[in-house]
Amino acid sequence: MSEKTEKTEPRLSVFKTYKLYVGGKFPRSESGRVYEVTDSKGKWLANAPRSSRKDARDAVVAARKAFGGWSGATAYNRGQILYRVAEMLEGRREQFVREVADAEGLTKPKAAAVVDATIDRWVWYAGWTDKIAQVTGGANPVAGPYFNLSSPEPTGVVAVLAPQESSFLGLVSVVAPVIATGNTAVVIASERSPLPALSLAEVLATSDVPGGVVNVLSGRTAEIAAPLAAHQDVNAIDLAGADEALAKELEIAAADNLKRVLRPQAVDYFETPGIERMTAFLETKTVWHPTGSLGASGSSY
Amino acid sequence: MASVFEYAPAPESRSVVDIAPSYGLFIDGEFAEAADGKVFKTVSPSTEEVLSEVAQAGEADVDRAVKAARKAFEKWSALPGSERAKFLFRIARIIQERSRELAVLETLDNGKPIKETRDADLPLVAAHFFYYAGWADKLDHAGFGANPRPLGVAGQVIPWNFPLLMLAWKIAPALATGNTVVLKPAETTPLSALFFADICRQAGLPKGVVNILPGYGDAGAALVAHPDVNKVAFTGSTAVGKEIARTVAGTRKKLTLELGGKGANIVFDDAPIDQAVEGIVTGIFFNQGQVCCAGSRLLVQESIQDELLDSLKRRLSTLRLGDPLDKNTDIGAINSAEQLARITALAERGEAEGAERWSPACELPGSGYWFAPTLFTNVTQAHTIARDEIFGPVLSVLTFRTPDEAVAKANNTQYGLSAGIWTEKGSRILAVANKLRAGVVWSNTFNKFDPTSPFGGYKESGFGREGGRHGLEAYLDV
Numbered sequence: 001m002s003e004k005t006e007k008t009e010p011r012l013s014v015f016k017t018y019k020l021y022v023g024g025k026f027p028r029s030e031s032g033r034v035y036e037v038t039d040s041k042g043k044w045l046a047n048a049p050r051s052s053r054k055d056a057r058d059a060v061v062a063a064r065k066a067f068g069g070w071s072g073a074t075a076y077n078r079g080q081i082l083y084r085v086a087e088m089l090e091g092r093r094e095q096f097v098r099e100v101a102d103a104e105g106l107t108k109p110k111a112a113a114v115v116d117a118t119i120d121r122w123v124w125y126a127g128w129t130d131k132i133a134q135v136t137g138g139a140n141p142v143a144g145p146y147f148n149l150s151s152p153e154p155t156g157v158v159a160v161l162a163p164q165e166s167s168f169l170g171l172v173s174v175v176a177p178v179i180a181t182g183n184t185a186v187v188i189a190s191e192r193s194p195l196p197a198l199s200l201a202e203v204l205a206t207s208d209v210p211g212g213v214v215n216v217l218s219g220r221t222a223e224i225a226a227p228l229a230a231h232q233d234v235n236a237i238d239l240a241g242a243d244e245a246l247a248k249e250l251e252i253a254a255a256d257n258l259k260r261v262l263r264p265q266a267v268d269y270f271e272t273p274g275i276e277r278m279t280a281f282l283e284t285k286t287v288w289h290p291t292g293s294l295g296a297s298g299s300s301y
Numbered sequence: 302m303a304s305v306f307e308y309a310p311a312p313e314s315r316s317v318v319d320i321a322p323s324y325g326l327f328i329d330g331e332f333a334e335a336a337d338g339k340v341f342k343t344v345s346p347s348t349e350e351v352l353s354e355v356a357q358a359g360e361a362d363v364d365r366a367v368k369a370a371r372k373a374f375e376k377w378s379a380l381p382g383s384e385r386a387k388f389l390f391r392i393a394r395i396i397q398e399r400s401r402e403l404a405v406l407e408t409l410d411n412g413k414p415i416k417e418t419r420d421a422d423l424p425l426v427a428a429h430f431f432y433y434a435g436w437a438d439k440l441d442h443a444g445f446g447a448n449p450r451p452l453g454v455a456g457q458v459i460p461w462n463f464p465l466l467m468l469a470w471k472i473a474p475a476l477a478t479g480n481t482v483v484l485k486p487a488e489t490t491p492l493s494a495l496f497f498a499d500i501c502r503q504a505g506l507p508k509g510v511v512n513i514l515p516g517y518g519d520a521g522a523a524l525v526a527h528p529d530v531n532k533v534a535f536t537g538s539t540a541v542g543k544e545i546a547r548t549v550a551g552t553r554k555k556l557t558l559e560l561g562g563k564g565a566n567i568v569f570d571d572a573p574i575d576q577a578v579e580g581i582v583t584g585i586f587f588n589q590g591q592v593c594c595a596g597s598r599l600l601v602q603e604s605i606q607d608e609l610l611d612s613l614k615r616r617l618s619t620l621r622l623g624d625p626l627d628k629n630t631d632i633g634a635i636n637s638a639e640q641l642a643r644i645t646a647l648a649e650r651g652e653a654e655g656a657e658r659w660s661p662a663c664e665l666p667g668s669g670y671w672f673a674p675t676l677f678t679n680v681t682q683a684h685t686i687a688r689d690e691i692f693g694p695v696l697s698v699l700t701f702r703t704p705d706e707a708v709a710k711a712n713n714t715q716y717g718l719s720a721g722i723w724t725e726k727g728s729r730i731l732a733v734a735n736k737l738r739a740g741v742v743w744s745n746t747f748n749k750f751d752p753t754s755p756f757g758g759y760k761e762s763g764f765g766r767e768g769g770r771h772g773l774e775a776y777l778d779v
Binding site: 135136138140141142143144146148150155235244247248251252254255256257258260263274276283284285286287288289290 | 428444446539542543544546547550551553558560715730734737739740741742743744745746749751753754755756757759760761763764766769770771779
């Protein structure tokens with residue numbers, strides 16, 4: 001019987017078509033190009049979109065459009081949404097363990113440790129959204145009758161070159177601090193291992209993170225980064241995923257509109273981070289107002 | 302408008318300051334000639350009188366100064382913070398003692414009115430050293446982690462508009478955090494920095510901790526590019542700031558930039574008009590408008606435009622321009638012939654593009670570099686004078702109808718240093734301040750400074766903050 005023969009044949013699996021994540025949607029690359037992504041042993045895993053300059057520019061437009069709403073959201077609200085991302089990641093834990101194991105050539109237990117650390121990292125940053133202002137801002141005791149407050153504000157659209165080696169934990173460690181403080185991000189996934197990043201986009205899309213807040217591009221890091229570093233509507237760039245030569249080239253391009261630049265540095269992504277990845281993309285605004293106070297001798301009870 | 306009262310001249314005495322006929326570079330605690338023997342003259346902008354001849358630093362001198370600073374760094378950074386603090390307190394006190402001398406000197410060399418150097422610059426200079434002195438032994442509590450480390454040798458390049466104040470902003474936090482310094486003052490205003498070298502000597506500061514290199518842009522460029530400099534701090538034009546950012550690209554040098562601005566001063570229809578007028582005058586005519594955070598764009602709500610402009614013109618007619626050493630002078634000289642030419646050209650461009658130019662009746666002295674306070678109306682956002690930093694006593698007036706329009710116009714600039722808001726409505730102040738992309742927002746006041754208060758820009762006005770707890774970060778390895 002035909003039913004019986006079907007059971008003896010191994011089932012043909014359904015491949016996933018990986019796509020970019022721009023403005024809350026999942027487009028293919030404008031260029032129509034893809035590149036082969038393999039595991040650490042060279043086995044073909046999938047074709048990933050190879051983004052073009054136009055994809056990068058579209059992502060900046062989406063990130064700019066999202067900036068007003070995201071930076072204007074309450075810190076509490078942003079914290080809720082970031083925590084929601086962690087919840088959704090937890091639900092897809094097995095999928096990410098498989099993808100990280102494939103991407104980085106790790107054993108299942110080691111990949112599981114990476115995914116757990118990644119989920120915990122989201123939770124860590126979810127808790128920062130409504131505390132960073134208290135840690136980095138404050139009242140300044142100026143010598144005069146003025147009320148004077150300094151508060152941090154997001155710097156705007158941040159281009160993020162995700163680390164090349166740590167395709168998931170490293171990625172989240174550089175993206176979460178950028179958006180926790182109200183910036184929006186255009187992220188270039190690890191060139192060799194982009195799949196966990198493209199799958200993370202699916203989590204973000206279903207986690208109440210507004211479209212455009214995080215945009216994920218895959219492809220050649222140097223090719224996509226160049227137009228982003230030179231883009232006049234990008235306010236900052238994190239060079240984590242650039243090698244020394246590329247980092248220098250991009251930093252020079254970034255000087256044209258005085259982008260804030262975070263240079264590449266050696267980081268152990270398993271360690272609890274400091275707040276530097278957040279403060280690197282924050283401005284300090286100081287607001288003055290006369291108090292009308294008369295000084296110690298001018299009033300009495 | 303004829304003046305109701307004639308003022309008798311009230312000049313400050315020049316006798317409190319002895320300017321030597323020549324000065325050297327200050328390297329490793331000694332005054333020295335430039336390696337190639339070059340010198341340049343510094344003149345008084347109000348009279349064009351040559352004040353002194355100053356050694357002109359070149360690349361070899363930069364190298365020598367950086368070496369001296371590197372050598373001094375070892376001991377200076379190892380000193381207990383409490384000892385560094387005492388040096389800075391000493392410097393603050395000596396500045397207070399010598400403040401009249403320094404005020405007169407600064408006015409002679411820069412051209413700004415004595416009432417500004419005496420009542421604004423010098424008190425702030427002393428206050429900055431006093432403030433950062435107190436941080437030197439409390440760095441563990443500054444919020445940058447326990448035991449934050451200094452960076453090493455700081456190369457600092459400062460402008461001519463506030464020569465001594467910019468020096469204080471740069472040197473005080475650098476020394477408090479344990480760095481050593483090579484500072485290049487601007488070529489038109491080197492004298493107060495050289496007097497500061499003498500203050501370092503009086504305070505007994507170890508040799509090489511502070512080095513002063515008068516010179517031109519080439520010396521600044523050599524300092525910024527020097528491979529043994531760990532930190533670069535620059536205040537000046539946006540164009541030069543971008544050049545510096547390119548120079549330090551790919552290095553580990555930490556960089557902070559305080560660059561240009563095109564500040565919006567927004568006056569709503571419920572603003573206290575008389576106070577707003579004073580704030581507008583302070584915003585653009587303080588230091589002849591040669592201020593990076595000057596409120597050079599007046600955004601006035603359409604319904605009160607006529608009333609406000611009448612008041613403003615009446616007020617401008619009472620400003621007195623002339624001898625900067627006269628205690629009654631409001632508007633002093635432009636810092637240099639070059640700067641005067643730049644201001645003149647931009648103002649002419651404003652006229653050529655169709656904006657309406659107005660100045661009060663104002664007699665300009667026969668010698669020196671002078672520019673009458675100037676106001677442009679009928680200015681649109683497309684006008685060059687509404688977009689480019691003029692860095693002179695030139696105010697562009699634009700109008701708006703709604704708060705949203707005011708915010709959009711205020712933010713429509715490559716710069717993001719300062720802004721002002723004038724309204725009696727508290728919620729409007731906060732709502733507008735929240736939306737302005739600027740590092741400093743003054744509400745119902747303008748151009749206020751304090752060492753405890755961080756200052757610095759968004760966008761192309763640079764990055765990093767100077768002053769306050771935030772100002773420490775620029776000089777620490779964090």
